[in-house]
Amino acid sequence: MRPLDTIGFAMHSLGSNRVRTLLMLLAMSIGVASVVLLTGIGNGARLYIVDQFASLGTNLVIVIPGRTETASNTPATLVGETPRDLTLGDARALMRGDTVRRLTPVNIGELSIAWRGKERQVPLIGSTSQILEIHHLTMERGVFLPDEDMEIARPVCVIGAKVYRELFGTQNALGEMVRLGGFRCRVIGILGSEGRSLGLDTEELVIVPVAFAQMLLNTEGLFRILIEAKDLDVLDRLKKHISSTIAKRHYGEEDVTIITQDSVLATFDKIFRVLTLTVAGIAGISLVVAGILIMNVMLMAVAQRTAEIGLCKALGASQLQIMLLVVTEALLLSTIGGLIGMTLGFAGSWLVVQFYPTLQTTPPPWAIAAALGTALGTGFIFSLLPARRAARLDPIQALAKH
Amino acid sequence: MIELREVSRIFNVGGQEVRAMDRISLTIELGEYLSIMGPSGSGKSTLLNILGLLDTPNSGTYLLEGINVTSLSDNQLAATRSRKIGFIFQFFHLIPRLTAQQNIELPLLLAGVPSKERQARSTRLIEAFGLAARSNHRPDELSGGQRQRVAIARAVINEPAVLLADEPTGNLDRHSGAEIVELMEGLNSKGLTLVVVTHDPEIGRRARRQVRVVDGQIAADSLRGASHAAP
Structure with a gap:
């Protein structure tokens, strides 16, 4: 057949x-x-x-306090405690490397924000002007955090579009004083409504200078430090620079975890x-x-x-x-x-x-x-x-x- | 052309040996017209199955055109059936989903004959068998006589050496039965060897040679008009 x-x-x-x-x-x-x-x-x-x-940039390096990548027999690491905080001093020291393009320390917390009797809980990010570029944030109105020394606790804030709508409705918010936790602070900008930052919806965020955030949250330590390498080729050198700088400042202990964006991606x-x-x-x-x-x-x-x-x-x-x-x-x-x-x-x-x-x-x-x-x-x-x-x-x- | 020597076919039914064919010897010459008759269970269908290579004997020798076919493999038997033997069945055995022409072409299809040649050969037979108006009809749209004519056309399309018919008129009325017998006899007159198994003595008597099978043995083997006992 x-x-x-x-x-x-x-x-x-x-x-x-x-x-x-x-x-x-x-x-x-x-x-x-x-x-x-x-x-x-x-x-x-x-x-x-x-x-x-990838949109965040594959040459981003995140420094987190505490070692999480190696097994340790100390009870402190077993329960996830960090032996030593990351501080603004650490961030300033890390900035000195020739492999660093941008760096920003970050703090995260939750606080109440209030204006003329209206109040709501918001996620708070303490950072510097550099986070705008590092996280590709956009501005809808006003200006972002001033480009100045990270230790200056200037009482200003940039608020998300939803926070703006809920507190101010259609009224002008720029230049207005809001109550953030126990402090007064001036609204200088409103964020664009796109995207997420550090896993948080930018529409609901309030961003303040990192030193001001430490005051508000009553902490010395940082949540993490975000560093953008000059290019992908210097990533390894940057990691060494971070390890050695931290070890010097933390009495020989490399008590931080360094995560590269490409490893997260992978x-x-x-x-x-x-x-x-x-x-x-x-x-x-x-x-x-x-x-x-x-x-x-x-x-x-x-x-x-x-x-x-x-x-x-x-x-x-x-x-x-x-x-x-x-x-x-x-x-x-x-x-x-x-x-x-x-x-x-x-x-x-x-x-x-x-x-x-x-x-x-x-x-x-x-x-x-x-x-x-x-x-x-x-x-x-x-x-x-x-x-x-x-x-x-x-x-x-x-x-x-x- | 066909020579059976001491051929036996034994079945085991419920632990008991049944001799459906008991040392049968039979010679059929080219172009002969032979009928096989006998009561039910006498072994005539078994004899036809052996002759048609659908079954193989337990003992004895079967020579078809001088070749011992008892030692052939299944595939060799299939190939020999395809080339040398045409079958006609009581219940026609047409494939219901195929048209009359497609049913007729089936042996050629299985033999790997190209489509154009298949069509040319089947068309010739359709016309010769008076089926031109019915060639595109399916079996359920044909009368019993037409179905059997399609089955005969299918049986001869490969130009076999022998045509084996098992009760070819058993499922037909008298008139259609007579037509079918005439059609087969016409083919025999052109040189095709014809073996018909039948219950019907009237049809059986039309054959030039009549073989009577009883209890798996040939009881009588006679030419029309001159009867003689089996050897």
Whole structure:
């Protein structure tokens, strides 16, 4: 039998039992569509996170007080305590390196802000003018924190757009005095409404000079220091500079953790890749289920078409020809189901993008190949049993079952 | 052309040996017209299955055109069936989803004959068998006689050496049955060897040679008009 005739005969056979064929196509296409769509969403989430981090600059280094990356047998590190705070003095010392482009110390807390009887709790960031560039913040109105010595506790603040709306409504806020914790401070700017900073919504933030924040929060220590390297090539030198400077200032102890943006990026990238693989695996199970369905239905089809198979054998079909006919039917179902599934998967991805434009749900090429490969593989493997059964039918008994 | 020597076919039914064919020897010459008759369970269908290479004997030798086919593998038997033997069945055994023409072409399709040649050969037969108006009809749209004509066309499209018919009129009315017998006899008159298994003595008597099978053995083997006992 010629290959094209085998395909034509199998197509004819599939076309003659439309309900059975449609059910199998549905099962296979749902399996493939799930793999394509879920991996697309996983990949989209990965790209989104990576993009967010990359937008902060991959040459950003974060210095956190305390060592968290090495195991230690001291009870203090076990419970996450920091032996020594990071201070403004540390930040000033770190600024002296030739590998540093920008540096800003950061403090974080929560305080109440009040104006003319209206009050609300807000997340507070204490920093310097440099955070505007480092975190790509934008200004809607007014000015950002003044570019001056980080130890000056000037009582000024920049407020998020939502904080502005809730306290001032449509009135002018610039130059107004607000009460922040127990202190009065002047509003000098309103932040743009885009993005997040240090995991906080910029719309709800209040940013003040770091020394003022330390007064407000009654602390000497810093939450972290953000340093932007001059370029990617000097990252290693910058890390050494941080370690040696801190060790000098902390009596020989390198009691800080240095996180580079690219390592965070790599970690997230890895996590999302694993997550994408996991969802692809879960969706892949549905493909195997579809394969088992194909096997069951093909077994039923072989039983229903016993006389036809017997006839073909009586007319001179070899065992291999009979096997090929059954396997071709299953492979056709897998291929057509796979292609329908891919179309559905891409359509689903497109729909997701329409509703969530920030999530670019592009299924990775490996997922498309794996989904189609698994569909074909399961179709082939699960058709072997019915194919063998058909090939081994005794033509006399098969014809007698008319 | 066909020579069976001491051929036996034994089935094991419920632990008991049943001799469906018991050391049957039979020679059929090229172009012969032979009927096989006998009561139910006498072994005539088993004999036809052995002759058609659908079954293999437990002992004895079967020579088809001088080749010992008892030692052939399954695939070799299939290839020999495809080239040398045409089957006609009582229940037609047409594939319901295929048209009359597609059913007729099936042996050629299985043999790997190109589409154009298949169509040319099947069209010739369709016209010769008076099925031109029905070539695109499916079996359920055909009468019993038309179905059997399609089945005969299918059986001869590969130009076999022998045509084996198992109760070819068993499922037809008298008129259609007579038409089918005439059609087969026409093919025989052109040189095709014809073996018909039948219950119907009227049809059986039309064959030039009549073989009677009883209890797995040939009880009588006679030429039309001149009867003689089996050797």
